[in-house]
Amino acid sequence: MTWATLQALLSHWWRNPLQLFTLLAGLALATALWSGVQAVNAEARASYDAAAATLGEGQYDRLVRRDGQPMAQAIYVDLRRAGWLVSPIVQGRLDGVRIIGVDPLTAPSGIGPVAPAEGTDIAAFLTGDGQFFGTAETAAALPDLNVIITPETAPNTALTDIGVAQRVFAKSGQIDSLIVLPGQPKGRADLATLAPDLILQPAQGGSDIGRLTDSFHLNLTAFGLLSFAVGIFIVNGAIGLAFEQRRPVVRTLRALGLPLRQLVILMGAELMLFALIAGLIGVALGYVIAAVLLPDVAATLRGLYGADVSGTLQLRPVWWLSGLAIALGGTAIAAGGALYQMAKMPLLAAAQPRALAMAAGRRARVQGIAAAVLLGLSAIMMVTANGLIGGFTLLASLLIGAALALPLILDRILAGSSKAAKSVTAQWFWADTRQQLPGLSLALMALLLAMSANVGVSTMVSSFRLTFTDFLDQRLASELYIRTENEAQSAALIAFAKDRTDIVLPIQNVDTQVAGQPTEVFGARDHATYRDNWVFLEQSVDPWDTTFGGETVLINEQLSRRAGLNVGDEVTLQGTPFAIAGVYGDYGNPIGQAVIGEGVFATLYPDITPRNFGLRMDPASVPDFVADLEAATGIPATQSVNQASIKAISLGIFERTFTVTTALNVLTLAVAGFAILMSLLTLATMRVPQLAPAWAMGMTRAQIGRLELLRAVMLALLTAVVALPLGLALAWALLAVVNVAAFGWELPMYFFPMDYARLGLFALLAAALAALWPARRLARTPPADLLKVFSNER
Amino acid sequence: MNVKAFLLALFLPCTAMAQGFAGLGTDADGFTVPEPNPQFDFPADHGAHPDYRIEWWYLTANLTAEDGTPYGLQWTLFRSALAPEAGDGWTAPQLWMGHAAVTTPDNHYVTERLARGGIGQAGVTADPFEAWIDDWVLQGDWDTLRMTASAPDFAYDMALTAQGPLIFHGDAGYSVKSAAGQASYYYSQPFFAIEGTLQLPEGDIAVTGNAWLDREWSSQPLADNQTGWDWFSLSFDDGHKMMGFRLQQTDGNNFTSATWISPDGDTTPYTDGALVATPLAMSDDDVPVRWRVELPAQGVDVTVAAINENAWMTTSVPYWEGPVTVTGSHAGIGYLEMTGYE
Structure with a gap:
């Protein structure tokens, strides 16, 4: 009986291979997008973990020389002899690979080759045998060195003994930085007396690379989740349709005495089998997507944040298992409703379009209420949500609520249009569209989600880009930056630069505490560089006038948020009160920052003399200036940084981020277009009875076909109109709620109308392409088939 | 005598330990080997001997606070050579390891330091004598010494004053370790009076007591079939002292050795079999923390019991080391070290 039942159930798919294809393809695509994005994320994270383990990057405080130069080994x-538990690091780059020399005896556990691979000869390592540890890629990049392949090393990084590193980089007797171990002994001497040239760089905690890259990963994850939601809508549609169409089979089976329980179990098992197959295909596809995207992602992260990400992909169990799990879970969610309905619906209810529409009518109320509740909830959350969970709840309720509301909104619009229509054809068109809506609504929901996800994520990513480029302009405004070694060099530089530059801007700062928060206070010289380039999130009437006048202070967003300070509040520096005149964005900076005028800075911090200078000049004259400066004052070119070129490089790399986003955009739209195609194809066969009367009354088949195409485009257009505000709300939630919760700063939101228009066009194009074939099929329906409708009364 | 140091001497090459250990007992890879009838040269021999594979400066002390609470203290500097030369810079083949510990009746504080030999971070100079690793020092002229160590949770600063002569173990300082003839150079200063302050989480505690400083170096310390070590340094109330050790062998037998020290520093060495040490009770983690120790030739039959049973040295290679009380034919205090139980 079981076998016979299964055969009966499966026979449906043999007779409707297209539906089977829709189901499998939809699920596979959804899983592919999800697992592709997860793979990229997992790979990148694994790289960071390895980097953290190799280097302790950011985990530990470090001591470096104030001027950034290497320190003497002595x-x-x-420091060790004074009780400081520090471990020396010598590093450099060799053929593009970062070489890190460590002393394994003093390095904190978890750093360096403390658990060396089998057969490692530690004695040889310590006595300068020149062993390096790195991944296979690193080994390939350093063919002349003895690289022992250690997969857990960070990408593009080779570890070696400090003595070897000193030799390789000709840094005999020199050390670049000292890691400060946690748990220092009692009674050690003060750093300022022992080594006045050194400064302590606090552990960067979660604030540096991790935070910024987390932001990027969060974007990708959100995208993956949205893509999956789109896929699930397709699956839901396919399953729902299959169940409707198999109602006669179910009826027959039940009439033959098959218990409902067994039927439900069998149908469930059948679906899980499909989910497993589709999931496997999806994971494989996801691997391909990830493999194609990963080099770009790696380049993006390396360029943006200086994080080295391995450019190759490993098949990690975490993500392919999660891909399978999500395929199975998604199918379960999509099928749950259908199975429940089958168990509850009257056995004899008809299973044809009109009945579908009527059933939809009954469901509409429930759906409407659910949509209203969810949208109401998201409206409340928009005001109140402030944590990461709140942010995601907001996203979810907004998306699901809008998706559920979509058929109702479209139905209202169509009903209105129907009333307004004058001609009979138009009236039929609107009425027929309305009737088709229930069958198409899932595909349209998928399109809605795909479009709004694209609008939302594009807005967020583009806002990020715009903000970041503005920020680069603001912070790297000077054409040339020069660091001096001592007062004499500073004086020489100022004298030399006086006639050859527009202005010399000293950059001087002091690390202190403001309102209990660790803060760098900067003293700025009155110049248009600041007035023209800096963007404020909040400001008083003329913040620069009062700040350069020594009366007010400008603070960054981090300090503002952490200390609860706003424009008009007062902060105290060295006992002097200053009113806050402006709050500026300071992206990626872990600590607080404050800017005061140069004059008042000199009064408050007389011991600080500037060692860094920004020089404004014609960008073209920078190379000559640097050469002449060295000739005239002996300040070497190595002490200057041509920021214009750096900015150009970082912006160029930034663009690659968006190739990733664009690729994902195209993919989700393709998935949604596919959903429309499948829905229309499925509906097409059922629609012949509806179309036959229209044909009989004189419409040509070509006319009917054109109307079909128009209908699809029109529905897509209406969906796009709903998707735009939804996408913007989504972007807002990502930028103003999720980003703040995750990273502590809000990204300003910008609008990109041209992007949205292009996206809308793509969506219409996708819908038109999807409708083309079904419309052609309808237009070519043999008249005999249309006639049959009248002879074969159902 | 701290044979676990022979194991510990290989502390760094944890993965290389097996091969290193196997190679160590039998041949000496160009290292100088101890010979009978040593002629010591002081103060030079208080300094390092880089042509020998391993060496240590090993101090243990039984201390008492003003309120009568007993404490134990350890300060140890190990040297381990990868090649028989001193060298300079990071590639110098001399490695150093420091262990410091304070044992109270309820707690046991331990810390460890490691350093390379060629850069000045650790080392030993003979004249003036200074043994150091990082901020830890043992320095002075051997009549008086200053000793410090620090850790995140404890520190100490102690002054030592010698109240007797150096004593030499085995045959005038040539100490045999196995029937096959493995040996080391081994002498001690067991007559130090010690006083100073322990900085513990419980607070600063002023203490006085006596300390025992061991010096030992070798290149071929253990036989292939020897797996661990039980070492006793006992100070009896009548002024006599006794050093004894028992090497555990894979065949279930032991190799024992002892030195009997009179109050004025005269020594009587005892070869294998004269000393008998029998475990009486095991701690929760299966370490014998009560022993019956017998040296019939001197009428010694005592029970040695740990003051704190949980005196594990949680260092690179773990071992047990802590203060003990002595009762029976002779009463007193002392130190016990056990390896091969981890």
């Missing part, structure tokens, strides 16, 4: 020994 300082290391002095």
